[in-house]
Amino acid sequence: MATMLSNIMKNLGRKAATRLYPFEKRELPTTTRGHLDIEIDKCIFCGACQKRCPTNAINVTRDPKTWAVNHYACIVCGYCVEVCPKDCLLLRNEHLPQP
Ligand code: SF4
Ligand code: SF4
Structure with missing residues (x-):
């Protein structure tokens, strides 16, 4: 009981350890x-x-001209970005929104 009370008193003055996700997103x-x-x-x-x-x-x-990526299979290694001769692929610094 004493330990619990001491923990409560210690944590009262501290900032919250969690964020209000999805309202507050981590950078x-x-x-x-x-x-x-x-x-x-x-x-x-x-x-x-x-x-x-x-x-x-x-x-x-090529015929018809289509390009698609399976995001569930992609391991985000970036190899495709390196070999693309037109520099049209990029790794975005954000996660896809969950469906
Ligand atoms: S090569 Fe490109 S598509 Fe394939 S796993 Fe790596 S990043 Fe993903
Ligand atoms: S390597 Fe680049 S230009 Fe070629 S198909 Fe892939 S994305 Fe398109």
Whole structure:
């Protein structure tokens, strides 16, 4: 009982250890690899990103011109970003909103 009271008294003056998520969101570190995104207007559908992806998360077709990523398969390694000849892929520093 004495320990509990002492803990209560100690914690009364302290800041809350938790945030009121989702109203207060934590600022992410600048190195966070949140999710892969594409500027589709720049894409030439060459398929280099698809070939380089270690988890087969990207699917590119030339005819019709489509580009898609499976975010559940993507491990956010950034290899596709490195090989894209048009620099149209980027890793955004934020997580995708949950459905
Ligand atoms: S490597 Fe770049 S240009 Fe080529 S298909 Fe992928 S995103 Fe498009
Ligand atoms: S970031 Fe890595 S795992 Fe994700 S799509 Fe690109 S190459 Fe594939």
